[in-house]
Amino acid sequence: MTRQAHQPKPAKVAARWELRLYIAGQTAKCVAAIRNLERLCEEHLKGQYSIEVIDLLKNPRLAAGDQILAVPTLVRKLPQPMKKIIGDLSNEERVLVGLDIRPMEGQEA
Amino acid sequence: MRAPRQKSKGRSGGSSAAGRRVALPKVPSGIRGLDEITVGGLPRGRPTLVCGGAGCGKTLFAMEFLVRGAADYGEPGVFIAFEETAEELAANVASLGFDLAALEAEKKLAIDFVYVERSEIEETGEYNLEGLFVRIQHAIDTVGAKRIVLDTIETLFSALPNPLVLRAELRRLFRWFKERGLTVVLTGEKGEGTLTRQGLEEYVSDCVIFLDHRIVEQTSTRRLRVVKYRGTFHGTNEYPFLIDEGGISILPLTSLGLDHQGYTERVSSGIPRLDEMLGGKGYFKGSTVLVSGTAGTGKTSVAALFARAACMRGERCLFFAFEEAAAQLARNMLSIGIDLAPYERNGRLKIIASRPTATGLEAHLVEMHRAVSEFDPDVVVVDPITNLIMAGTAPDTQSMMIRLIDFLKMRGTTTFFTSLTSGGEATETSEVNISSLIDTWLLLQVVRSGGERNRTLTIIKSRGMSHSNQATEYRLSDSGFELVDIYLGAGGVLTGSARLAKEAEDRAALTASAELIARTEQERQRRREALERRIVELREQFNVDDEKLARSIEEEVRRRDRLASDRHAMGESRRAFGSGRNTNGRRQTKVERP
Numbered sequence: 001m002t003r004q005a006h007q008p009k010p011a012k013v014a015a016r017w018e019l020r021l022y023i024a025g026q027t028a029k030c031v032a033a034i035r036n037l038e039r040l041c042e043e044h045l046k047g048q049y050s051i052e053v054i055d056l057l058k059n060p061r062l063a064a065g066d067q068i069l070a071v072p073t074l075v076r077k078l079p080q081p082m083k084k085i086i087g088d089l090s091n092e093e094r095v096l097v098g099l100d101i102r103p104m105e106g107q108e109a
Numbered sequence: 110m111r112a113p114r115q116k117s118k119g120r121s122g123g124s125s126a127a128g129r130r131v132a133l134p135k136v137p138s139g140i141r142g143l144d145e146i147t148v149g150g151l152p153r154g155r156p157t158l159v160c161g162g163a164g165c166g167k168t169l170f171a172m173e174f175l176v177r178g179a180a181d182y183g184e185p186g187v188f189i190a191f192e193e194t195a196e197e198l199a200a201n202v203a204s205l206g207f208d209l210a211a212l213e214a215e216k217k218l219a220i221d222f223v224y225v226e227r228s229e230i231e232e233t234g235e236y237n238l239e240g241l242f243v244r245i246q247h248a249i250d251t252v253g254a255k256r257i258v259l260d261t262i263e264t265l266f267s268a269l270p271n272p273l274v275l276r277a278e279l280r281r282l283f284r285w286f287k288e289r290g291l292t293v294v295l296t297g298e299k300g301e302g303t304l305t306r307q308g309l310e311e312y313v314s315d316c317v318i319f320l321d322h323r324i325v326e327q328t329s330t331r332r333l334r335v336v337k338y339r340g341t342f343h344g345t346n347e348y349p350f351l352i353d354e355g356g357i358s359i360l361p362l363t364s365l366g367l368d369h370q371g372y373t374e375r376v377s378s379g380i381p382r383l384d385e386m387l388g389g390k391g392y393f394k395g396s397t398v399l400v401s402g403t404a405g406t407g408k409t410s411v412a413a414l415f416a417r418a419a420c421m422r423g424e425r426c427l428f429f430a431f432e433e434a435a436a437q438l439a440r441n442m443l444s445i446g447i448d449l450a451p452y453e454r455n456g457r458l459k460i461i462a463s464r465p466t467a468t469g470l471e472a473h474l475v476e477m478h479r480a481v482s483e484f485d486p487d488v489v490v491v492d493p494i495t496n497l498i499m500a501g502t503a504p505d506t507q508s509m510m511i512r513l514i515d516f517l518k519m520r521g522t523t524t525f526f527t528s529l530t531s532g533g534e535a536t537e538t539s540e541v542n543i544s545s546l547i548d549t550w551l552l553l554q555v556v557r558s559g560g561e562r563n564r565t566l567t568i569i570k571s572r573g574m575s576h577s578n579q580a581t582e583y584r585l586s587d588s589g590f591e592l593v594d595i596y597l598g599a600g601g602v603l604t605g606s607a608r609l610a611k612e613a614e615d616r617a618a619l620t621a622s623a624e625l626i627a628r629t630e631q632e633r634q635r636r637r638e639a640l641e642r643r644i645v646e647l648r649e650q651f652n653v654d655d656e657k658l659a660r661s662i663e664e665e666v667r668r669r670d671r672l673a674s675d676r677h678a679m680g681e682s683r684r685a686f687g688s689g690r691n692t693n694g695r696r697q698t699k700v701e702r703p
Binding site: 071 | 221224225231240243244246265269
């Protein structure tokens with residue numbers, strides 16, 4: 001228990017969350033996804049994250065790199081391992097689970 | 110108002126439907142045989158579903174469609190791979206002669222590997238597959254694709270958590286493909302009792318092709334069937350196909366009608382005596398010749414002679430040997446004086462030897478089909494056709510043979526089959542029951558008598574020519590194939606040494622009779638001579654006698670005259686009266702009186 005409480009703390013301090021959000025044009029789903037993501041990050045990862053939004057309509061080449069099928073897709077580039085979340089990120093709990101961000105810790109931070 | 114509109118609507122609908130049926134635009138697939146079955150190819154601007162079990166050749170089918178399109182028909186293609194990476198694909202099809210890298214470099218082909226893994230993906234709300242579409246569109250735009258393959262889209266079903274979204278998106282995707290006029294081939298794994306596991310057929314209503322790889326009696330055969338092809342006529346049978354170093358070959362068999370040309374040209378059988386029996390000129394060009402016989406009757410030799418004769422005429426001959434390796438065949442034929450090696454060297458003769466059990470019957474036929482198309486022979490020999498039956502199951506064989514023969518006939522190729530009949534069977538039924546397809550049928554038989562087996566050749570039939578009905582004996586020796594008349598006499602048909610004995614007997618009888626005639630003639634001569642000699646003798650005798658008698662008559666006359674003159678002289682001297690009356694009678698007196 002103590003180890004669990006201790007370990008995330010230094011990790012969290014050092015951690016940089018590198019997130020990449022793939023969208024295709026300014027559709028309702030994409031706009032919603034951007035809004036949801038920004039809100040979540042501000043809430044849980046304040047100061048530790050960077051978000052890159054890639055519009056596949058403008059850069060279709062980039063879809064192959066991360067094997068993007070669905071739009072919107074959120075890719076957690078860092079910390080490793082890479083994770084993918086699809087959808088407009090409206091289900092906050094699933095996003096946090098998917099990104100391995102525990103809401104508890106977020107509240108602590 | 111409403112009624113006429115409905116009418117016109119109906120009419121225009123009907124005519125447009127009819128118009129579509131006539132001129133449904135198609136793209137040639139470039140896959141050998143498929144375009145014949147589908148009467149032109151796959152539907153242009155529409156999706157085609159290729160489905161089948163694992164390892165049935167779906168990916169290859171799809172890849173060949175793209176490669177042929179890109180290389181031969183100026184239609185660039187996109188391959189969206191869900192199962193294999195571009196490198197793996199390229200390696201897999203390199204063995205079939207497809208150079209994907211070169212086509213990619215020429216911007217004729219784009220391969221995009223779409224990798225999805227369920228475990229990586231968490232669903233957090235609404236989404237669509239725009240990412241995939243963007244990729245596909247990007248790939249299409251980079252090469253200006255006209256053809257696209259999705260192999261296989263089914264992996265998405267296991268990768269994406271929500272099938273409802275997926276299905277809706279797929280429907281959108283196919284609509285989009287149609288709008289862009291792309292000809293799509295998508296592959297799908299066969300499901301239990303359905304064409305595809307995920308029901309892909311619901312998106313593809315235009316053309317469905319089913320590939321099958323089945324094992325029948327330990328041999329595998331691949332078959333293709335056009336399950337559905339909306340708006341066009343198509344072959345509905347199962348067609349065997351083959352995957353080899355040239356890609357896919359489908360044997361489009363029953364599309365052929367009975368409209369081959371009737372040649373009047375004749376070709377020698379390679380056996381002068383046999384040519385004589387066949388109306389003096391041999392077989393018809395483009396006809397089908399069957400030689401049937403039991404083991405060891407020399408069927409292969411007759412075939413080899415025909416092959417050699419063709420090569421000597423300067424024709425090209427393709428020899429399928431299903432019994433012997435090419436080298437062994439050449440050696441054995443050399444032993445009866447048929448040297449095939451020179452023709453093999455100058456390329457007129459090609460011997461293709463293969464084990465009948467190596468592949469299924471269909472595969473053999475496809476292979477033969479291809480070999481014939483490539484080598485373009487004037488003469489094809491199949492030795493023996495019965496071995497092919499071992500490769501297939503009985504009911505298939507006949508229709509297969511019909512198709513092969515039809516194909517060869519259409520090309521005007523003279524075809525020579527040998528057929529092994531088993532001993533107990535009625536000799537005039539060939540095992541394949543293809544007799545109705547055969548134009549000239551020679552039967553080689555073994556006649557067993559007097560402790561030896563002798564061979565006879567009979568022409569069972571030969572369409573369109575007068576031919577001998579005489580069974581002929583033949584011998585195989587160092588000097589080749591020799592036909593001799595068999596003995597036909599009171600004692601029946603005799604062959605071999607019995608024939609020789611009987612012939613000798615006949616010769617002896619002939620000699621005896623000739624001698625008798627000569628002797629009788631001699632006797633006749635002798636008798637005539639004897640008689641003539643006697644005639645001469647008698648005549649001589651007669652002459653002698655005749656002379657003698659004539660002389661005595663003369664003497665007598667002379668004596669009489671002398672007597673008369675003496676009396677006269679006496680009378681004169683006596684001067685007696687009436688001396689005249691005594692000497693000359695009354696006459697003298699009378700004369701003197703007046």
